[in-house]
Amino acid sequence: MTDIERLRHSTAHVLATAILKLWPEAQFAAGPPVENGFYYDVDLPHRISPEDFEKIEAEMKKEIKANHPFERVEVSRKEALEMGKKGRLAALSDRNHPSKFKIDIIENIPEGETISLYRNGDFVDLCAGPHVMRTGNIGAFKLTSVASAYYKGDEKNPQLQRIYGTAFKNRTQLDEYFAMLEEAKKRDHRKLGKELEIYVIDDDVGPGLPMWLPRGGAIIDELEKLARETEFAAGYQRVRTPHIARESLYRKSGHLPYYAESMFPPMEMKWEPGEVAQLETIEKNIESRRDRVADMQKQLATIEANPRTEDILRRAKELRGEIAAHEIEDEKLSGDVERVIGRQRYYLKAMNCPHHHKLFAAVPRSYRDLPLRLAEYGTCYRYEQSGELFGLMRVRSMQMNDAHIYMTPEQFETEFNAVNELYLNYFKLFGIEKYLMRFSTHDPAKLGQKFVDEPELWKKTEEMTRNVLKNSGINYVEVPNEAAFYGPKIDVQAWSVIGREFSIATNQVDFAQPRRLNLVYKDRDNTEKTPLCIHRAPLGTHERFIGFLIEHYAGNFPLWLSPEQVRILTIGDDAKLIDYSMSILKELRAHQVRAEIDKSTDQINGKIQRAEQMKVHTMFVIGKRDMEAKAVSVRVHGKGNLGAKPRADAIAEILQSIRERRAS
Numbered sequence: 001m002t003d004i005e006r007l008r009h010s011t012a013h014v015l016a017t018a019i020l021k022l023w024p025e026a027q028f029a030a031g032p033p034v035e036n037g038f039y040y041d042v043d044l045p046h047r048i049s050p051e052d053f054e055k056i057e058a059e060m061k062k063e064i065k066a067n068h069p070f071e072r073v074e075v076s077r078k079e080a081l082e083m084g085k086k087g088r089l090a091a092l093s094d095r096n097h098p099s100k101f102k103i104d105i106i107e108n109i110p111e112g113e114t115i116s117l118y119r120n121g122d123f124v125d126l127c128a129g130p131h132v133m134r135t136g137n138i139g140a141f142k143l144t145s146v147a148s149a150y151y152k153g154d155e156k157n158p159q160l161q162r163i164y165g166t167a168f169k170n171r172t173q174l175d176e177y178f179a180m181l182e183e184a185k186k187r188d189h190r191k192l193g194k195e196l197e198i199y200v201i202d203d204d205v206g207p208g209l210p211m212w213l214p215r216g217g218a219i220i221d222e223l224e225k226l227a228r229e230t231e232f233a234a235g236y237q238r239v240r241t242p243h244i245a246r247e248s249l250y251r252k253s254g255h256l257p258y259y260a261e262s263m264f265p266p267m268e269m270k271w272e273p274g275e276v277a278q279l280e281t282i283e284k285n286i287e288s289r290r291d292r293v294a295d296m297q298k299q300l301a302t303i304e305a306n307p308r309t310e311d312i313l314r315r316a317k318e319l320r321g322e323i324a325a326h327e328i329e330d331e332k333l334s335g336d337v338e339r340v341i342g343r344q345r346y347y348l349k350a351m352n353c354p355h356h357h358k359l360f361a362a363v364p365r366s367y368r369d370l371p372l373r374l375a376e377y378g379t380c381y382r383y384e385q386s387g388e389l390f391g392l393m394r395v396r397s398m399q400m401n402d403a404h405i406y407m408t409p410e411q412f413e414t415e416f417n418a419v420n421e422l423y424l425n426y427f428k429l430f431g432i433e434k435y436l437m438r439f440s441t442h443d444p445a446k447l448g449q450k451f452v453d454e455p456e457l458w459k460k461t462e463e464m465t466r467n468v469l470k471n472s473g474i475n476y477v478e479v480p481n482e483a484a485f486y487g488p489k490i491d492v493q494a495w496s497v498i499g500r501e502f503s504i505a506t507n508q509v510d511f512a513q514p515r516r517l518n519l520v521y522k523d524r525d526n527t528e529k530t531p532l533c534i535h536r537a538p539l540g541t542h543e544r545f546i547g548f549l550i551e552h553y554a555g556n557f558p559l560w561l562s563p564e565q566v567r568i569l570t571i572g573d574d575a576k577l578i579d580y581s582m583s584i585l586k587e588l589r590a591h592q593v594r595a596e597i598d599k600s601t602d603q604i605n606g607k608i609q610r611a612e613q614m615k616v617h618t619m620f621v622i623g624k625r626d627m628e629a630k631a632v633s634v635r636v637h638g639k640g641n642l643g644a645k646p647r648a649d650a651i652a653e654i655l656q657s658i659r660e661r662r663a664s
């Protein structure tokens with residue numbers, strides 16, 4: 001637990017104390033710290049609403065002012081249960097009703113684990129801790145919202161009220177946090193995405209399936225161009241793969257059945273004629289084997305019933321061996337059946353890796369071909385629950401800045417380093433100053449369940465990854481037990497300029513999938529080896545990354561990314577003036593600049609206002625005097641009027657700023 005998490009969790013105890021002072025019958029469940037705050041789940045006949053917050057906060061303040069120490073007491077399971085029965089857990093005193101959720105929690109604590117209670121004032125709670133020293137250490141707090149939640153997240157369990165709050169070391173930090181939230185509301189990508197005509201989610205197309213309007217399409221083009229250029233220079237090669245694949249591919253890759261819940265349900269296709277025949281052959285084979293095995297079992301039974309000579313015993317042993325061999329064969333055959341059946345079903349791809357692995361396997365590879373870097377802005381589909389969908393951040397279709405790098409173990413460090421460099425360069429380009437890499441590792445106790453059972457490879461790849469992170473001086477934390485099934489994983493969190501946190505990219509080391517899909521290369525000694533694979537997506541998905549950028553820039557994109565880079569506004573509609581303006585428009589477009597002309601008959605002020613509203617980066621305001629001087633008056637969004645410039649200079653500056661991808 002970090003310091004701030006400890007502070008916030010301690011505040012949850014103080015919240016429970018206050019609620020009990022007002023409603024002594026309250027039953028508490030869990031009260032952990034969460035991102036940006038804490039909550040406590042409570043079961044209470046009174047429905048707590050934000051109108052109650054003032055009253056609850058007043059009680060909390062009293063508890064903080066009393067400056068009670070948080071005292072830890074270790075108890076036996078029996079003692080803890082007895083207190084629970086008397087209603088004394090998460091309570092101020094003994095009560096008529098048992099502390100039902102706390103009793104359930106105790107019963108789920110593994111045998112032999114220490115059970116501890118924490119006391120602040122009269123309030124005693126079952127808790128592993130840790131907490132701050134005294135309630136007075138809580139500097140500033142605020143209750144923020146109330147929601148409902150099922151006990152343990154299971155809808156079969158009772159519904160509880162979840163009271164959210166946040167806490168900080170001092171008032172200033174708390175105020176800054178709420179000011180940031182206010183600013184974040186203004187920058188909300190859902191609000192700006194609509195106002196600036198970037199994307200739309202249409203109910204007939206489907207929830208979680210964003211469509212990009214031309215302005216969004218322009219941003220996408222720029223990001224893909226950036227990725228294409230950067231990756232080309234770094235030795236990547238581009239590939240293209242379809243959006244769907246047969247079930248058999250995902251069975252081989254291991255995504256099915258484990259990942260099925262995150263995928264759209266399959267499309268059932270008609271059988272191909274060849275496949276029906278294949279299936280019939282396998283089935284016939286299985287049947288005839290069954291007959292033979294039944295026969296052998298009969299023979300074996302007869303032998304076992306008869307007096308045993310050496311010869312007969314040998315025959316029995318042979319028969320048993322044969323029967324066992326047949327069982328193994330049967331299993332293989334039923335696998336074949338499944339594979340053939342799996343060829344009838346198609347899935348929308350939820351990840352690009354299996355397709356790319358197939359491209360690796362499509363051509364014989366030698367160590368000389370490695371590292372091989374295959375890149376694609378691939379479209380993936382994931383079935384997020386409708387309750388989880390959120391603007392561009394949680395969607396069901398996504399275009400991913402994906403690439404898979406296949407390499408020998410000796411090449412890992414260099415390749416991984418290069419990937420990190422790529423991240424850092426992108427961060428610099430987008431003005432991301434604060435970021436964190438979360439390096440998720442495996443838990444040896446969960447090998448074979450949560451993590452593929454390759455203890456040596458886990459150790460080796462995690463060590464290699466850790467070394468690269470350490471040596472490169474990148475800001476990272478290590479999180480045990482959160483790796484992907486296939487290998488250690490790095491999630492990148494970035495903070496926008498106003499301090500809002502986003503998870504935007506991932507980076508994963510994979511030593512299992514290449515093996516499952518039989519990817520091999522011929523090594524120097526002519527033996528076949530399995531390559532290591534890095535999955536990386538520094539620009540994440542267009543959806544999430546553009547969502548982030550909208551909020552990061554508050555819609556004021558730098559020129560190179562701006563959906564509309566230049567708008568030409570004429571003062572009046574004199575025919576010669578229009579001709580002059582059209583020639584500028586033509587010149588800009590010939591240089592691939594996204595330029596428009598305002599053809600309305602509005603006054604110039606109205607035209608400027610409309611362009612500013614759409615956050616058009618640069619405006620060329622053109623009056624008669626500009627035309628006569630072969631000039632334009634330049635106006636930049638957020639900067640105002642920059643005065644008249646020769647037409648050629650103004651255009652040259654625009655082109656240079658775009659070419660250099662300048663930050664403003």
Ligand SMILES: [Zn+2]
Pocket residue numbers: 009010013118127128129130131
């Ligand atoms: Zn606690």
Ligand SMILES: [Zn+2]
Pocket residue numbers: 351352353404535536
């Ligand atoms: Zn991948």
